[in-house]
Amino acid sequence: MTDQEGTPVVAGIVTAVVGTSSSFVVVLAGLAAVGATPEQAASGFLTLLITQALGMLWLSVRHRAPITLAWSTPGAALLISTGVVTGGWPAAVGAFVVTGLLVVLTGLVPALGDLVSRIPTSLARAMLAGVLVPICLEPVTGLADSPAYVAPVVLAWLVMHRISRRWAVPVSLAVALIVVVVAAGSSVAAADLVPSATWTTPHWTLQAVVSIGVPLYVVTMASQNVPGVAIAASYGYAVPWREAMTVTGIGTVAGAPFGGHAINLAAITAALTAGPTAGPDRSRRWIAAVTASATYLVLALCCAALTALVAAAPGDVMQAAAGLALLGTLAASLAGALADEDGREAAVVCFIVAASGVTVLGVGAAFWALVAGLVLRPLLRVVSPARS
Known part of the structure; x- marks a missing residue:
């Protein structure tokens, strides 16, 4: 095998390893926050790995393009901030189904896609930034409360930033x-480390749909699917929008009863399979997506062990790791939220409401943040010139 043939394979492996290791703890924390037991969270983790791998394999082979899928890391962060809703875990699963159906409709009904695209990017980014702030504070509070556990994690992050940010x-x-x-080796060794899928019959409540389903859809579309298309286009690849939305939407619906919250087009890791790291021959970079798909399936065998480790974690060590994992997303969200000068004040209000974590009428802060931003944006844009 020549170097040129080997490069896409290596790029695919790196894509899957980086994609999984950089955010799986956020996914597990998000599923647990909305009521999943450790077994149900492990099932969700397993389901996400399998559904995104199969969807990626279908799209990349069919179109001979490096189309990479991932789970919704911003969506998982949203779940952490939302917490348990009325109806508990079954209601959260029902909201995941709604999110998947909305994604399918986005691909099939152009009007819905147009409606989503009319939501200002600055507001979507501000909402996400507000959701991320409490999570990204965990390394700070963890260092104060459990320095012996958290300090090595933060130090490793700082050192590697100087060596290789990726x-x-x-x-x-x-x-x-x-x-x-x-710290907890014996309890991990006693856990069941064989991955298995756990079925949960979906239950639908208005609070869960409004607090989880709709914000999860907006965050996934604005922070994953739309940037995913843009990144692919920057390397000269056209993502089949309707088919990609249909595949990821159906994958989300099918995976929801087993705990998967959402799969979507990859954004950050998309560059690893579509860019030069996947080889100089652009016509062969789709192989990287296939290799990533196969690697995700192999990593699925480890999901029960990783879940057991997270469940056994002492102090604030895993919460701190999750906060570090999301710092880059927070920085990008804040930059995007404040880039539009005309809508900056509305974006700040949206950010503050989301960060407040308030619950009104049983509905979480993320939804109200988006409502506040949409209502205030035209008002503040009209008033601001007069004030200035």
Whole structure:
């Protein structure tokens, strides 16, 4: 095998390893926050790996293009901030189904896609930034409360940032897992490490749909699917929009009863399979997506063990690792939220409401943040010139 033939294979493996290691703890924390037991969270983790791998395999082979899928990391962060809703875990699963159906409709009904595109990007980014703030504070509070556990994780993140930014989060998570093994090795060894899928019959409540389903859809579309298309286009690849939305939407619906919250087009890791790291021959970079798909399926065998480690974690070590993993997303969200000068004040209001974590009429802060931003944006844009 020549170097040219081997490069896409290596790029695909790196894509899957980085994609999984950099955010799996956020996914597990998000599922647990909305009521999943450790077994149900492990099932969701397993389901996300399998559904995104199969969807990626279908799209990349069919179109001979490096179309990469991922789970919704911003969506998982949203779940952390939302918490348990009326109806508990079954209601959260029902909301996941609604999110998947909305994604399918986005691909099939152009009007819905147009409606979503009319939501200002600055507001979507501001909402996400507000959701992320409490999570990204965890490394700070963790250092104060559990310095012996958290300090090695933060130090690893800082050192790797100087060496290789791409590997800073995976290495810090690896250090966090080492800390867990050292501190709670016996309880991890006693856990069931065989991955298995756990069925939950969906239940639908208005609160869950409004607090989880709709914001999860908006965040996934604005922070994953739309940027995913743009990144692919920047490397000269056209994503089949309707088919991609249909595949990821159906994958989300099918995976929801087993705990998967949402799959979507990859954004950050998309560059690893579509860019030069996947080889100089653009016509062969689709192989990287296929390799990533196969690697995700292999990593699925480890999901029960990783879930057991997270469940056994002492102190604030895994929460701190999750906060470090989302710092880059927070920075990008804040930059996008404040880039539009005309809508900056409305974006700040949206950010503050989302960060407040308030619940009104049983509905979480993310929904009200978006409502506040949409209502205030035209008012503040009209009033601001007069004030100035």
